[in-house]
Amino acid sequence: MQELINRAKELLADGTVVRVLGWRKGDMDYNPEVAYFNSAEELDNFVYDGFCGANLSKYMIEASKLEGKTLVFLKPCDTYSFNQLLCEHRVDRDKAYIIGVGCRGKLDIEKVKAQGISGITAVSGTELDGPDSIKVSTIYGDFDVAYTDAMLERCHVCKGKEHKIYDELIGESKDTHDMDRMAAVAAIEAMSPTEKFAYFQAELSKCIRCNACRNVCPACSCRKCVFDSTKFDSQQKANVDSFEEKMFHIIRAFHVAGRCTDCGECSRVCPQGIPLHLFNRKFIKDIDELYGKYQAGETADQRAPLVNFTFGDAEPSIVNERGSK
Amino acid sequence: MSNVSKIEKQAALIREISGVNPYKCMKCGKCSATCPAFDEMDIKPHQFVSYVQEGNIAALAESKSLWKCLSCFACVERCPRDVKPAKLIDAARQIVEREKGGDYLMADEIPTLLDPELPQQLLVSAFRRYRR
């Protein structure tokens, strides 16, 4: 972490960048915040540890409009989002100085709490070069939790430790992939229509339409969302569940289909714990199976599957064979 | 059952059993041109279609042609309209055989018809074709 701060200070000092986009300490150890740092002094609050899951790519849209270069720290998975935004002309490569930071998987405090640990006061040992288990201090005493047991779901299905775009790299990354990314989707696919409907009804009825998923999503970066514009007569903000359950999340997922890098931020930030990534992954799975493997953000010059075709593409009726029995 | 409705029912039955739409026929006569049993038939293959169209099932049922058709499918193969006259003839034969007393072959006829070389399948198929 100190290496990052030192390097940031150098780059600020030599004028390469005019500001730094990173994370700073939050009110608790497990909730660092995304922040700009405009001076060496401000960087004293900089933090980079296991809870810095936030993907900074999307912030580069606004940063690209500012004068001068911004130093941004991107984890391997974040670089996919940056590439995708670059592909869509939403960020300016010349306005970004990218330091690819090492990652050994990011943590989810809910995973810790799920182990029956409550009254958390502090968490330590989450740094990149930290030990294999983290120390959780609570009002009831200290607990050791294995790092991997506290990891976000998305890290268990990590796309890889390689940065897809960067100016320089600092820190070693670890391979954390130990689960089948599509297992949950496949499990739902295997349900009967009634079970599927009940499953999603139950999950989506929790939605309070706070828009956190939308706001955090690097693909959901429209200047104005269709749900806020008058273009489709679809603007509605009031939380009335029958709509949320059935339409909002489908439309959102469709809008990012082929562009979603599966960064998992939507599920990470959902205050209701809805597994929103299961929508995006369904599209990814279908695209991979029907049109060939495709990873959004792999490079910045790909043609997304929904703005592409082949003459021999499957007919929509294939859903009748592939779908529910 | 009135006579009219019986005829209608039988015509419908022929269409159903045969799966043939006789109205597709354009009366080109290719079936009759093709049929190897033409000379032996009283109602000719192309006429079968008209008889079914008109519902003249009684005449069909009495026709010698039922028993002369070789089921060789040459007319089916060559019909340009996919009418399949052989299927119509077969359906008419079915209707006759399914009625009591309609069998064309009696078990006690068999001994006189046999010869030493005659293959089994001829008897089997004759039973299938001529009896219910």
Add this chain to the structure above:
Amino acid sequence: MQRIGVFVCHCGSNIAATVDVKKVVEMAAREPGVVHAEDYQYMCSEAGQAKIAAAIAEKKLTGIVVCSCSPRMHEATFRKCAERAGLNPYMVEIANIREHCSWIHKNMEEATEKAVILARAAIAKVNLNAPLKPGESRVTKRALVIGGGIAGIQSALDIADAGYEVDIVEKTPSIGGRMAQLDKTFPTLDCSACILTPKMVEAAAHEKINIYTYSEVEKISGFVGDFTVDIRKKARSIDANKCTGCGACQEKCPSKKSLSEFNRGLNTRSAIYTPFAQAIPNVPVIDREACIKFKTGKCGICSKVCAAGAVDYEQKDEIFTEKYGAIVVATGFDTIKLDKYDEYAYNQSKDVITSLELERVMNAAGPTKGHLERLSDGKHPEHIVFVQCVGSRCSDERGKPYCSKICCMYTAKHAMLIRDKYPDVKVTVFYIDVRTPGKNFDEFYRRAVEEYGVNYIKGQVGKVAPQPDGSLLVQASDLLDNKQIKMKADMVVLATAIEPDPSVRPLATMLTASIDTNNFLTEAHPKLRPVESPTAGIFLSGVCQGPKDIPETVAQAGAAAVKAIGLLAKDKLTTNPCTAKADELLCNGCSTCANVCPYGAISYEVKLINDHGVREDRRIAVVNNALCQGCGACTVACPSGAMDLQGFSNRQIIAEVDAICR
């Protein structure tokens, strides 16, 4: 708020018999925005249009809905009517209550209810319509004719005579097409070559016509008035500028075993060849598959004997690009393959031939020098049997479901010519129906029967059995006598069904011109626009649109030419105003839309945008209205909904959906 007028047409009884028009008027009047509703016998009539105009003026209407026939029929009529009355023509919507309602439903209550809903949807849409103004695009004053048969030649001549440049692209080495293969033509029995060759010469000599033979269309882009076409000139291996057409090369060519395409494979030709003596251009091509030089590297005799030094083994295919305002398709036909009709023994006996092959046999330049003889043994035939409808009027996949139209007449012609020249030859024709609708056609057929003694028998042939003595046993029906006939013949001629030339299929895809299940090009309207494709700027000439004989082909070729001339005569075309438009405030500048645009109509500009007081430079999509054809692919690709289609906007379509589901 719009002020909408609704006009419900009775269409005589076409609509009114199944739809309670009064009820539709009553219900429509209750819809939001509607200030006027009425019905009339024929809205499209002068009187009907006058009613619309009067209502627009009196009620100060801002939009109208006409409940009538399909918009494909009369949308243009009502738009013009509105325009004359001072209303923007794009403030007109049509509710199709005829084709989509009254004609397909029988129950009056049901049909009326549906008509009301269709009217409601149109009203909901027109409430959101905005006046649109068509743009303009330029017209390239040059026409492309694809196919160099009689249809293509005639269309090209007519267009060129009107003063426009025309290019003919023909895939074979010479223009002339099928007509060049015919011996005589019905019903006048004049010689085909005698009337065709002068036309071929005229086309070749015309200063406005360029002929590209042995060439094919490779790629087509653009749209009406402004097509860009890549044409591949296949390597002829001959320098056409040097060749004098002396023919020495063909005479000396040692590879003489290739089947002659022109003579339908009945005899052979050399590897370097012109298809026929009167070929235009009179420049041979080298068939590289047959040429010894190309196969082994040795030979080169043609080059040695060519005094002009025209032979060029190194010649390569050449692709050039040209712009055209109009395209005439004249790709013609071929006979179907008879592989699946071997009950007629076509593949088993040389003496069973198609009618087109008989044309070559009868022709003085043909394989038998015009002598009627059996191809198997050269014997003079005593009896010839003609079989009609071979592959035509078939509902199975072996043949074609349509009537090929020309066979009855050419068979009568063949029968008559044979009986005329060889009175000793007996001729029998087996027919299903004799179809002779045409000027002097039935008279012609009757002459064959009455004056020439051709024996017509109603009935189809079931089997042709070659006999050990070399004759053919024809087994057929005589339906009028209710007999099965077996007769010996020396030759059997099959009136083989015709089908569109297979090249039309990929061409239609390139042209985005629609094609029917039989691969005939579809006309814009079967009665009212028979020589135009639904794709603007594409015109249809000859058999590519449907079976027809020579006079019909020539008439259609002329008609297609006139339509093309009408287009080329314009300096500018008004363009469809229903184009895409990006909302600058919503546009992300993400380029997704440009990725799906088939016309390259979308570009990006950095523009200073004032978004609710925030001024910033943004990358914004800009649509070129002259290029945009209004498909709407971009509108769905656009994630933010910034891209919308004028005339079919998101809100308009959603309003229709809502109205239908209400």
Add this chain to the structure above:
Amino acid sequence: MKYSYYPGCTLKTKAKALDAYARASAKALGFELEEIKDWQCCGGVYPLGADEIATKLSSVRALADARDHGQELVTLCSACHHVIKRVNDDMKNVDDIRTRANNYMQLDTPYAGETNVLHFLEVLRDRVGFDELKKKVVNPLSGKKIGAYYGCLLLRPSEIMTFDDPENPKILEDFIRAIGAEPVVYPYRNECCGGYISLKEKEMAGRMTDTIQASASGFGAEMLITACPLCQYNLNQTVDGLPVLYFTELLAEALGVKEEAMA
């Protein structure tokens, strides 16, 4: 290579030779015909009526058995081939027949036309290959002029049988060439011999076979070969006609296994 094999009634009785020669030849050619257990007679006639189910069940049983063994089903008798192939097509494509037949049969796994039905000749053409067969011929029948007699059952209806061109077939001619003899093509090789009616309408059947025999000998054939016991019987009724043999007999002879087969 192993195939399920359906011999049919006549091959166990009057046409034992057709069967024995085929098995011996198969062995010589490197494939095996594994007879289906407890097969039942196919009925000899394909029931054309759309409402006939029971008469199709014996075919379904054989087809399902081959499916369960994961093998293709090989037939030899033209009639059996015709019946089984058509029933298979029904089971694959006709919902009503499939449903009702499966309701009757109550198989562990319902049958839906999965089995591929091959005639022995198709095995020779499509699996062994006539070129390959030619290489294995030890006793070429050179100089023999042979007319192939196809009859109706193998060829028609062609859309279902997909055996060969129904109007100008060549599989038997290619076979004749492969065993070193000379095929004689004559136009009546695909016309019906009247086999089915030969029980009750003997005279009529006789007229048909006479035409075929005359045509074949007119073109110079010295013998006829066929795959159908019924055709073989019927064509042999012509007085002073050409001899009519099973094609398997000539095959066994050419492969040099004729004696072995009859042993």
Add this chain to the structure above:
Amino acid sequence: MPLNEKTGEFTPKIVAFCCNWCSYAGADLAGSSRLAYPAEVKIIRVPCSCRVNPMFILRAFEKGADGVILCGCHPGDCHYSTGNYYARRRMTLLFSMLDYIGVEKGRTRVEWVSAAEGVKFSTTMNEFAAKIHELGPNVRLEDLRCKN
């Protein structure tokens, strides 16, 4: 639930989006050939199948449609060359998603109908309407607030 007031039978609402060049013309041909299909089917004309936004389809369901069908030119025959290829991918993914969330298969369909295929248009609509009758009312996607 859209029950017929008089008969009490289920009368579904079916929205058919038809491209202007092929399928709308095919529907016209069905009309001029008097080939009947249920009045439950209402056609919305769009320039091309690629104009149909998945949001339109979801909107229709939300508003109480029981079935939505999209008809366009056959692949390769699009008036705009490529529109139906995009539509094909979009609809495949949308339909798959609807299946994934438990919407009954068969409520959505894509069919390519050319201007010459009046018969196909009519048979398709008959089949589709029959399928919707079989499935019954759409309860899973309807937004109850949209009911009056």
